Amino acid sequence: MFIGLLGKANVGKSTFFSAATETAVPIGNYPFTTIEPNVGVTYVKTKCACKHFGISHQNPMCLDGVRLVPVKIIDVAGLVPGAHEGKGLGNRFLDDARQADVLIHVVDIAGTTDIQGQPVPAGTHNPLEDVEFVENEFNQWFKQILMREWQKLLKEILQKTATLVEGITRRFSGLGIKDYQVSDMLKETGLAAKKPTEWSEDDILQFVTKLRKKTKPVLIAANKADLCKDLSIIEKIKKENHVVTCSAESELLLRKASKANLIKYVPGDSSFTISNESTINPQQKQALDLVKSVMAKIQTTGVQSAINYAVFDVLKFITVYPVEDETKLSNKDGVVLPDARLLPVGSTAKELAGTIHADLAKGFLHAIDAKTKQRISGDHILKDGDVIKIISSMSRG
Numbered sequence: 001m002f003i004g005l006l007g008k009a010n011v012g013k014s015t016f017f018s019a020a021t022e023t024a025v026p027i028g029n030y031p032f033t034t035i036e037p038n039v040g041v042t043y044v045k046t047k048c049a050c051k052h053f054g055i056s057h058q059n060p061m062c063l064d065g066v067r068l069v070p071v072k073i074i075d076v077a078g079l080v081p082g083a084h085e086g087k088g089l090g091n092r093f094l095d096d097a098r099q100a101d102v103l104i105h106v107v108d109i110a111g112t113t114d115i116q117g118q119p120v121p122a123g124t125h126n127p128l129e130d131v132e133f134v135e136n137e138f139n140q141w142f143k144q145i146l147m148r149e150w151q152k153l154l155k156e157i158l159q160k161t162a163t164l165v166e167g168i169t170r171r172f173s174g175l176g177i178k179d180y181q182v183s184d185m186l187k188e189t190g191l192a193a194k195k196p197t198e199w200s201e202d203d204i205l206q207f208v209t210k211l212r213k214k215t216k217p218v219l220i221a222a223n224k225a226d227l228c229k230d231l232s233i234i235e236k237i238k239k240e241n242h243v244v245t246c247s248a249e250s251e252l253l254l255r256k257a258s259k260a261n262l263i264k265y266v267p268g269d270s271s272f273t274i275s276n277e278s279t280i281n282p283q284q285k286q287a288l289d290l291v292k293s294v295m296a297k298i299q300t301t302g303v304q305s306a307i308n309y310a311v312f313d314v315l316k317f318i319t320v321y322p323v324e325d326e327t328k329l330s331n332k333d334g335v336v337l338p339d340a341r342l343l344p345v346g347s348t349a350k351e352l353a354g355t356i357h358a359d360l361a362k363g364f365l366h367a368i369d370a371k372t373k374q375r376i377s378g379d380h381i382l383k384d385g386d387v388i389k390i391i392s393s394m395s396r397g
């Protein structure tokens with residue numbers, strides 16, 4: 001499970017990353033602050049299975065029944081129009097995000113940066129242009145991957161050393177794209193029936209655009225909402241995209257203040273409380289008051305919602321809890337609900353075993369659903385919140 005941050009230069013990707021991972025990275029109000037990618041860990045928030053059983057347990061990942069599940073996140077350099085032709089830093093760095101399962105496209109919704117990412121007065125740039133060009137650059141990146149090997153691919157098909165599906169899948173294997181996805185898309189676009197030698201450049205673009213949308217879904221984080229004078233623009237973007245309203249800078253401030261014990265704040269909440277009024281200086285009070293007014297405008301800062309939305313709504317992942325003792329809901333050491341795993345919807349009990357250890361899946365005999373105490377088979381489809389014990393003839397490791 002891997003989230004990639006994508007977007008124009010200077011829109012707040014690194015601010016979002018820094019807030020989400022609570023790590024300090026360079027942030028600056030000019031384009032191309034980030035060149036080398038930042039990789040870190042953030043958390044999705046979900047209801048812990050302990051709630052179902054009505055138990056309480058000591059686990060730093062469970063806060064009063066709210067479970068935190070780690071997710072890898074990567075922040076890369078920004079894009080400008082023509083990146084695929086080498087403008088700005090080019091689009092090679094998209095390679096850094098190639099393994100992402102889902103992308104959060106950070107947009108400067110307040111229009112405080114021009115198309116090149118240079119600061120401009122709020123509201124003077126139309127963010128819809130950014131949504132469009134970034135999507136186009138993303139598609140062009142896919143197109144180039146296929147185009148640069150197209151003649152070679154045609155030769156392989158001619159010499160029967162590869163089928164069209166095999167040839168395309170190989171070019172996209174670095175992006176984690178599977179042969180069934182390529183095959184489905186060839187059928188969906190009708191291109192399965194057209195000889196590859198007769199594909200036009202437009203056919204290739206149409207094919208990769210659809211393949212990209214399917215395999216690298218995008219959620220838009222409408223960032224800098226605190227500076228946005230007219231949030232109705234978000235409704236326009238919502239017509240064709242998943243969108244979460246966001247103020248990464250507010251979230252960053254809240255996380256820092258919370259770490260310094262100045263406030264009590266749970267990421268994703270719509271409010272915070274000041275721990276001790278007498279310990280904060282007037283400057284800190286002013287900054288916190290500003291964040292309070294932002295929250296009154298957009299409810300939550302949107303950073304946690306965007307991460308949750310990307311994983312649970314866009315990707316439709318579920319959370320499953322593997323245990324070694326289904327009566328105590330624990331591992332061998334007695335730790336209750338020690339592990340939570342994010343799996344694609346439709347995952348089976350055997351696939352869960354495979355995520356723990358290949359040997360557990362190899363020797364898979366059956367599993368036990370700790371909620372119903374029933375025995376389930378390897379092809380049993382898991383549900384969100386399931387607590388599962390795997391019985392295998394081979395132990396892990």
Ligand SMILES: Nc1nc2c(ncn2[C@@H]2O[C@H](COP(=O)(O)OP(=O)(O)OP(=O)(O)O)[C@@H](O)[C@H]2O)c(=O)[nH]1
Binds near residue numbers: 223227
């Ligand atoms: N008001 C406001 N400013 C923000 C917000 N998020 C980021 N910024 C500011 O926007 C500027 C750019 O932030 P970065 O996080 O460096 O942007 P980036 O997209 O990583 O930029 P590059 O790495 O250069 O592509 C900084 O001055 C941030 O403080 C926000 O939600 N609200």
Ligand SMILES: [Mg+2]
Binds near residue numbers: 013077
């Ligand atoms: Mg950056």
